Amino acid sequence: MRLRVLAVFLSAVQLGLLSTSLQAAPLTGEQLYDVACRACHSLGTAPDHRVGPPLDGLLNRQAGTVDGYQFSEALRTSGWVWRLPTLLAWLTDPDAAIPNNAMNYVNPLTAEETQRLSEWLLQQP
């Protein structure tokens, strides 16, 4: 497997296409979380100093219910439950999903990245 990748790569080098032909692998859920979410959210280190609520054990969690975190009224009363479709909707356009939320976030990720990140995040214990 590795050897084949290397072989393909080397032939690209021989063709002089080095940097341009090298297709970057898609960023992983972990990477996307690290760059785009980690500064404001934690995964399993409560109590926490961050501006956003902890996101561990998110799957099937009722929105706006982490003990000790002061959510906006909008999130608390949203009735949302975090699963793939709700998380995708939230991240794609938080203001459209739950108006008057307090995340103040514009998602810089592509649709595929958002999907990959969400799938990864919902698996975190």
Add this chain to the structure above:
Amino acid sequence: MLTRRRLLEGSVAGLLASASGGCNDRGSGRRVVVVGAGLSGLNAALILERWGFEVDVVEAKTRVGGRLWTLDHLPGSPEGGGNVMGAQYGRVFHMAHHLDIALRTPPRTLPSDYFIGDQRITRASWASAAANPLPEAWRSIPPQRLMGKLNDTNPLLTTRAWHDPDLMASDQSADVGLKALGFPKAAIELIDANNSYGNNLQDTSLMALYRIMGEFGRLSGPALAVKEAALGNMRLPEAMAEQLTRPVSLGNPVVSIQHSSSRVQVALASGETLEADAAILALPLPAVRTIEVNLPASQTALLNQINYHKVVQLHCIVEAPFWEASGWSGSWWTDSPLGRIFTRPIPNTPRYNMTVWINGDDCDHLHALDEATCTETITQALWQLVPEARDVTSAGQLVRWSMDPYAGGAWALWRPGQAGTAHGAIRAPTGRLFFAGEHTAEAYRGMEGAMESGERASLEIMRVLA
């Protein structure tokens, strides 16, 4: 210098790491030059290093921090640049916490009284004062709150609404727009006197003002308190720079950049050239304009059109609260060329920091003076306005952001027609050049905007190179 051999090894390592699902060294062997060691450049550099990139940060000044500049040589260490960390600055707070930079609630700036014309007005008597120029229905609104009236009609209800094509009618001259909204002439003049979001209202987009006011409205939700770094805000970028594997190259301005679809060459004033797979220009636009770089003509034209806010500050030290005997508060909001005077106590001392904060086009004549004459001009105007300050107040440091070639102003402004559309275009990557800095941020402005932009730029690079 990156040799072909090293590039090859690096790329193979990167490929193998991704093929085997490795993570931390995914960018390994890939080299990025970050131009500018402000919050945006440093945040991008830290993220990229975390994911295995080799990062060189180059900085023109002999210090890091850029538009964060703590005046450590003055009592009370006042901030010459960014001062307040907003209640929702998640990225700034996390970075400070992570790097053990203590934050504190700022000592309270004394509330403002007013000088209108040459009349002094106390806060308490604003509504009834003869010198209050506002018509009846507006009289009780203090000058610094007048712009807040925009929230009665603010069409920007969400974080990204300022790019909404349906709302572009608001991307017009604020002067015209405010009149159309029924703001009285006196109110418009007072707003123009000390407007931090434009140099003058004719040349400022109403959309930009709506954006700021909307943000204030939205973010007042579950508010944490505003903060500052207890030992000075510059400690944050300093600590960030210390985390980097390779030290920031200081005092070494970038003079030109060549780039293709796969390589970047960054030429420094020292004569050295850095080669890399990508570069981030984490610079305010006036500083970008001084670098010779081949950008698409349309992007260059746009970059040249963006205005920066003019700010001149004179930082003074007050030995004793001269205002108390006469019943004044100690800070003043004026419609005079002196702008605003912010005074706050230096903790655990009897002294105060007093900052004369002049902004917008009122700065023009001050920019034309040499430093000593400028300081003298402001001081004389201060003695004239507040004679009782004279015996106990001394000038400490003049700060003129527009005259700093590596800043060119305090922050980006949006002119009519720019707020809606220019913003996305000025940060569009071109070849292997990427853009960061507060002016490229989407959700936030200021320090948090700078941090946000560093995340976005590193993401763009990781997409192409990781």
